[in-house]
Amino acid sequence: MIDDLEAEPPYAAAVFGKTLDAARAYTAHLAEHGETLGLIGPLERERLWSRHVVNCGLVAPLLNPGLVGDIGSGAGLPGLVLALARPDVQFVLIEPMERRVEWLAAETERLGLANVRIVRDRAEDAFLGERLDQVTARAVSSLSKLIPITAPLVRSGGEMLFMKGRRVQDEIDAAAKAIRKARLSDIRVETLGTGVAPEETFVFRATVD
Numbered sequence: 001m002i003d004d005l006e007a008e009p010p011y012a013a014a015v016f017g018k019t020l021d022a023a024r025a026y027t028a029h030l031a032e033h034g035e036t037l038g039l040i041g042p043l044e045r046e047r048l049w050s051r052h053v054v055n056c057g058l059v060a061p062l063l064n065p066g067l068v069g070d071i072g073s074g075a076g077l078p079g080l081v082l083a084l085a086r087p088d089v090q091f092v093l094i095e096p097m098e099r100r101v102e103w104l105a106a107e108t109e110r111l112g113l114a115n116v117r118i119v120r121d122r123a124e125d126a127f128l129g130e131r132l133d134q135v136t137a138r139a140v141s142s143l144s145k146l147i148p149i150t151a152p153l154v155r156s157g158g159e160m161l162f163m164k165g166r167r168v169q170d171e172i173d174a175a176a177k178a179i180r181k182a183r184l185s186d187i188r189v190e191t192l193g194t195g196v197a198p199e200e201t202f203v204f205r206a207t208v209d
């Protein structure tokens, strides 16, 4: 029992459904070890459910069965959370830092996730052997940097789903050149969690040509 871990919010059950127990196991373990391993800051336990686990879980319904790559998974946000919420989807977590890769591998095993593969590399250097159907990322870099390094990993007709803050439209405007160069279409912002969670989650969504 971790004293400063945020209590599980009632809406977590609606977001995770049958996979709530797995989300609980992941959250408890991250609360226990995340700070020591340098995965989360000391204040994050107080908002671990609402700010991290649930808002990543809100992205799960946007995924299609197929191969999803999560860039810069870090503690497993959103990659591991999505993998536990969507056992019908295959995931490859792409993360360059050794310590984080070790955590991701150990957690994948501990949670018994058969749908996760981990690649230790930077997105721009990663060799996956197949193209992604969808790519996700959260708190990795601005859209103008993220789009060019991830577009080559995604198949034609595949999708980018990048979790962003409230100022997502400013980022989209600043990334106009990268968006043109990567030939993205159907660009939109999904607002998730309205009426469910107290804080909305924003996702930049685009199709790769």
Ligand SMILES: C[S@@+](CC[C@H](N)C(=O)[O-])C[C@H]1O[C@@H](n2cnc3c(N)ncnc32)[C@H](O)[C@@H]1O
Binding pocket: 071, 072, 073, 074, 075, 076, 077, 078, 094, 095, 096, 097, 100, 121, 122, 123, 124, 137, 138, 139, 140, 149
């Ligand atoms: C601020 S952390 C965010 C981690 C996690 N996505 C989250 O939301 O908590 C950024 C992560 O991106 C990884 N990263 C940075 N540049 C990257 C790149 N070019 N390709 C893949 N991962 C990268 C870092 O190693 C780090 O784990």
